[in-house]
Amino acid sequence: MPFIPVLHAELIKIRTLRSLVGSLAAVVLVTAAFSALASASPDRNDPDPLFSAFFGVSFGQIAAIAFGATAVAAEFRGGALRLTLAATPDRPRWFAAKATAIALPALAVGLLTGAVTLLAGKAVLGAEGPSWAQGLRGAVGCGLQLTLMALFSAGLTAVLRSGVATLSILVPFLLIVSFVIGDMSSGIADFLPDRAGQVVLHSTWDGPLGPWSGLAVCALWTAAALLAGAWTVTRRDA
Amino acid sequence: MTSIDVRDLTKEYGARRAVDHLTFTVRPGRVTGFLGPNGAGKSTTMRLVLGLDRPTSGTATVGGRAYAELPEPLRRVGALLDAGAAHGSRTARDHLRALAASNRIPPTRVDAVLEQTGLAEVARRRVGTYSLGMRQRLGIAVALLGDPEVILLDEPANGLDPEGIVWIRSLLRGLAADGRTVLVSSHLMNETAALADHLVILGRGRLLADTPVQEFIDARVQPEVRVRSSDAGALGDLLARHGHDATRHEDGAWTVRHTRAEDLGRLLSEAGVPVLELAAREGTLEQAYLDLTAAEAEFTAQPQEV
Numbered sequence: 001m002p003f004i005p006v007l008h009a010e011l012i013k014i015r016t017l018r019s020l021v022g023s024l025a026a027v028v029l030v031t032a033a034f035s036a037l038a039s040a041s042p043d044r045n046d047p048d049p050l051f052s053a054f055f056g057v058s059f060g061q062i063a064a065i066a067f068g069a070t071a072v073a074a075e076f077r078g079g080a081l082r083l084t085l086a087a088t089p090d091r092p093r094w095f096a097a098k099a100t101a102i103a104l105p106a107l108a109v110g111l112l113t114g115a116v117t118l119l120a121g122k123a124v125l126g127a128e129g130p131s132w133a134q135g136l137r138g139a140v141g142c143g144l145q146l147t148l149m150a151l152f153s154a155g156l157t158a159v160l161r162s163g164v165a166t167l168s169i170l171v172p173f174l175l176i177v178s179f180v181i182g183d184m185s186s187g188i189a190d191f192l193p194d195r196a197g198q199v200v201l202h203s204t205w206d207g208p209l210g211p212w213s214g215l216a217v218c219a220l221w222t223a224a225a226l227l228a229g230a231w232t233v234t235r236r237d238a
Numbered sequence: 239m240t241s242i243d244v245r246d247l248t249k250e251y252g253a254r255r256a257v258d259h260l261t262f263t264v265r266p267g268r269v270t271g272f273l274g275p276n277g278a279g280k281s282t283t284m285r286l287v288l289g290l291d292r293p294t295s296g297t298a299t300v301g302g303r304a305y306a307e308l309p310e311p312l313r314r315v316g317a318l319l320d321a322g323a324a325h326g327s328r329t330a331r332d333h334l335r336a337l338a339a340s341n342r343i344p345p346t347r348v349d350a351v352l353e354q355t356g357l358a359e360v361a362r363r364r365v366g367t368y369s370l371g372m373r374q375r376l377g378i379a380v381a382l383l384g385d386p387e388v389i390l391l392d393e394p395a396n397g398l399d400p401e402g403i404v405w406i407r408s409l410l411r412g413l414a415a416d417g418r419t420v421l422v423s424s425h426l427m428n429e430t431a432a433l434a435d436h437l438v439i440l441g442r443g444r445l446l447a448d449t450p451v452q453e454f455i456d457a458r459v460q461p462e463v464r465v466r467s468s469d470a471g472a473l474g475d476l477l478a479r480h481g482h483d484a485t486r487h488e489d490g491a492w493t494v495r496h497t498r499a500e501d502l503g504r505l506l507s508e509a510g511v512p513v514l515e516l517a518a519r520e521g522t523l524e525q526a527y528l529d530l531t532a533a534e535a536e537f538t539a540q541p542q543e544v
Contacts, residue, residue: 009340016332017325079320083380086288086317087340089306237291 003097006088010101014071023067024109027146028116031060035117039124050130050138053121054201057142058174060113061149061194064106065170068150071102072229073163082238095158095230102154103147110146114139134203137211141200144215152193152222158229193221240301240314240387240419241265242287247296249282249443256282258443259296264421266387269414271434271451272423273527279443280423281319284390288317300388312341316381317390321373321397323380326366330357330376333365334383343384351379356405370397378406388419395429407433431523439527441534451523458529459521463499465506466491466515476509491515 014020034056075081075098088094118139122129130138157166174194189195190207197218200211209217242264249257257279264270272280285291287298289305300308300315308314324333334348352358355375365373374397381389391410395403410433414420421438424430430437437454439447447454467473470490477484477492482502484494494502499518506513 005342006340009336012332012336012339013328016328016336018327074325077325078322080323080325082285082288082290082319083323083337085290086305086315086319087312087337089289089308089311238285 003093006094006097007100009087010097011104013074014101014105017070017074019070020067023063023070024105026063027060027067027106027109028113030063031056031113031142031146032116032120034059036120036124039121039129047128048203049125049128050134050203051201052125052128053130053135054114054117054138054142056117057113057145057198057201058194061146062171062174064110064146064150065153065174066167067106068102068153069157069163069166069170072098072154072157073166076157076161076163081233085238091234092230095226095233099151099154099226102150106147106150107143110143111139112143113146114142117142130203138201141197141211141215145194145197145200145218148197148215148218148222149194152218152225155222155225155227155229159225159232161232191217193218196221242388242390242419242421243297243299243302244283244287245297245299247283247286247298248294249279249286249291250294256443257286257293260440260443260445262438262445262448264419264438265436266419267414267417268435269410269420269422269433270436270438271430272421272438272440273427273430274423274425274440274446275531276425278440280440281392282443283440284317284319284392284421284423287390288315288319310341310343310384312337312343312384312386314384314386315388315390316384316386317392318374318377318381318394319392321370321377324365324373324376327364329362329364330368330379331361333376334379337380338383341384347383347385351382354382354409355379371399371402374398375402378409386418388421389413390421392423393425394422395424395426403429427522427524427527439530441531446530446534454530455521455523455526458526460495461498461521462519463494463497463502464491464515464517464519465494465502465513467506468512468514472509472511473506476505476511480505493519 035053038055039052075084085091085094118135122135153166153170156170157163160166190209196209196214199205199207199209199214244260244262247257247260248255260283274280282291286293287300287305305311305315324330331348331352334351335345338345338348352361355378357372357375357379360372365376368376374394378391378394381391394406398406410420410422422434431451434451436450437447438445465473473492474486477494482494483496484492486492499516503516
């Protein structure tokens with residue numbers, strides 16, 4: 001069974017659910033809005049020009065997580081997965097198509113978010129803003145980080161077979177745990193998926209991870225979640 | 239020729255055995271009714287045929303191949319399992335478009351099945367606004383989407399209005415007449431009797447019967463004749479004299495078992511008993527089914543004391 005038709009079907013499914021289109025729109029709006037707010041009142045004590053511009057990603061990623069979780073969770077209601085797997089019995093291939101169908105729009109929207117946020121940040125911050133080279137790194141990193149978080153959430157949803165369960169784990173974790181542990185800023189916390197992935201949004205960093213190695217760690221988390229999701233989908237009765 | 243072959247199929251969920259060494263074949267060109275009480279294993283068997291659940295042992299194949307090995311399976315096998323499978327926020331048309339794309343079914347089929355199932359007018363409305371009957375029609379549209387040779391429908395009459403039931407009856411009969419293989423599960427006897435040619439009956443996961451509908455009824459239910467005369471006394475005497483197994487009703491009519499209307503009519507005419515009513519009463523699938531399950535209950539009942 002070829003991959004492209006399955007991917008096509010999964011892209012149609014994403015395009016035709018308003019909640020998914022809405023959460024993608026929210027990624028751009030929330031990130032840009034919170035970034036603009038943060039840029040307008042930058043932290044004078046610890047100025048990090050790049051992170052001042054990309055501060056909103058911490059909030060925008062919640063929309064990205066909602067996107068990934070909702071896209072997969074839609075399969076776990078009302079016997080939808082049975083219908084999907086009756087059409088595509090090759091389960092690993094189906095899950096790969098699902099992940100790709102989540103990644104493609106998430107990356108496109110993520111990069112758009114990066115570009116909008118950078119432009120807004122530079123406009124508001126002016127001379128205090130990041131350099132273009134740094135800003136470009138941040139914008140690309142923003143797109144990749146948001147995509148990875150959407151996929152991480154998608155994998156976790158396949159494991160838990162529920163979007164509500166996934167969001168009630170991830171959202172408090174990102175909003176609370178990561179912020180609290182983040183301030184202690186050392187050791188294990190640096191290797192959590194969102195912390196590691198956000199190093200790329202900073203002008204300077206003092207942890208063990210740099211921008212690209214941080215994204216690589218985030219990608220490892222994501223790969224682990226997706227593999228666990230694929231394993232669950234393949235092993236369990238639909 | 240595409241048959242569904244179930245061979246020694248067993249499925250256990252923990253300690254519960256939902257399907258128990260089941261063997262039967264569903265042949266093309268006729269409607270096979272899949273009967274049994276709720277929980278008998280009908281839906282589980284269908285999921286096993288579709289490769290959705292993994293059998294504990296045994297095999298289920300379609301046209302000699304496991305479902306999962308079929309390339310673009312919707313073009314070979316169409317199934318209705320849950321009417322709730324379509325996402326409530328999506329339109330019926332988009333739901334069908336995605337499924338069609340996955341199996342490279344031409345988009346023209348989407349409009350064709352919407353037309354065929356009477357959903358063309360509401361195709362651009364969100365499924366969440368549909369009645370149960372409309373969702374059921376959408377599920378049937380999905381089953382027909384790939385123009386498959388094999389069709390499996392789990393309780394398709396659920397939620398359909400009387401008009402819908404008549405519609406699905408003629409639809410399924412037409413599909414079988416085209417030479418397709420049609421398996422329809424139900425727990426409704428009259429509905430199944432009206433549309434099936436052949437029966438596969440399950441009870442507690444085991445095969446109880448695999449037989450043509452008429453043979454099943456004839457073997458299990460004795461036909462009866464209802465007769466009424468203006469001379470009730472003469473009629474009673476006559477029946478008694480010929481040793482008929484007959485019961486008298488309050489309205490003066492008699493039900494005579496183990497005889498045919500032709501034979502009883504001749505007898506009455508020769509005896510000169512005036513006849514007001516003489517009617518053959520064919521056995522129904524329901525009677526035959528209850529007879530079968532009663533026998534089955536007796537057979538499986540465990541002695542209470544040792």
